[in-house]
Amino acid sequence: MRGFISGIVIGLAIGVIIAAKTAPEYKKGPENKLRNANIQLGNVANLSLASAFSSTMPITGDLGPILVKRLKKISNGSIIINFYEPEALIPTHNLFDAVSSGAVDTALSSSRFWSHKSPAFELFSSVPFGPDMVPYLTWFRQHGGQKLYENLYSRHNIHSMVCGITGAAGAGWFNHEITTLNDLRKSKIAASGLISKVYTAVGATTVKIKPSNFLSWLKLEKVNAVAFSTPATDLYLGLSKYAKYYYFPGWFQQASFIDLMFNLTKWKNLSTNQRKMIESACMANITHSMAANEAVQFDTLKKIVISGVEVRRFPPDIIRTLKSSWLSVANSQSTSNTEFKQILESLREFRRDYSIWQDLEKI
DSSP: OHHHHHHHHHHHHHHHHHHHHHSOOOOOSGGGHHHHHHHHHTOOEEEEEEESSOTTSTTTTTHHHHHHHHHHHHTTTSEEEEEEOTTTSSOGGGHHHHHHHTSSSEEEEOGGGGTTTOGGGGGGTOOTTOOOHHHHHHHHHHSSHHHHHHHHHHTTTEEEEEEEEEOOOOSEEESSOOOSHHHHHTOEEEOOHHHHHHHHHHTOEEEOOOGGGHHHHHHTTSOSEEOOSOHHHHHHTTGGGTOSEEEEOOTTOSOEEEEEEEEHHHHHHSOHHHHHHHHHHHHHHHHHHHHHHHHHHHHHHHHHHHTTOEEEEOOHHHHHHHHHHHHHHHHHHHHHOHHHHHHHHHHHHHHHHHHHHHHHHOO
8 A cells, every 4th residue: 555655656746747847837926817727728829920011011010010919918828929021931922822721820911912812802902982991991890891801701711800901092103294194094004903904994004013023113114103002101112212203192092901811710719719809909900000090191291292202183084084994994893703793882882871971971
């Protein structure tokens, strides 16, 4: 019996030594009780996040790092996200497939990048002659947009959520004055997606190139115009160095969603509380990005003007022609793609009703 008891004591002692070597180190204090419990239960989610936006880029760039810090704090350590800069983990143009296959847990990007999967994705990035941030987000959250969005992504084994929003873009940077439609038709514009289709329909030449190549192509005069994003983002890319004119209004983007894509299986494997915390963190990101976007644009415009670029508006007849061309492109896309048609009709129906309220409440 003594030998049996001695064996138990020795076994327990060995177990304690092994546990001391292998168990995670717990922090003391009431604020760490939940974190320690999560570690004990094996509920820590350690995720990789590949971003399409450099952390140095204004507005969109800081959304990833802010999300990482916020989730670590509110989850008491049960959600740890490892942030990767663009191209560090996976080429940006492969992010969609990487998340879909599970090669990457999650990615921060824009739906405009996935038009080759379906043209409908672009309607969740920016809509030509579309709504600004408030009605766009209202349609998405309260009038059916989110369900259409989630259905579109889930077909590709992805659960996606809006995790940021930016405001109006410029119409484009040009090396020559645009006073007539003929001037616009002489342009060779670096553009993609629906922007490219509409400018092409007007009669301009468009070229699809990576944003990282905008500056060199402008400098070498391979293109004489670029249509891309908001003033802050465009200035960050250096477009003011080789363009003489910056035109408005941002007909192709009044608002744009930033997406957090999750591999669907890995999303489902998270606990209910973890999923809710991620959704809450993204809502906080949306609030942050709305305010940050509007706060920075005027100061950005001042820097652009000081650099010697002339800020102008397109003449009314050009805006009318662009809108007419967009309607033609939208009809064509709707005819060829039922998803595009369904989403666009949903947004248009909401905007018809919402416009009545907008008109009534204006002062």
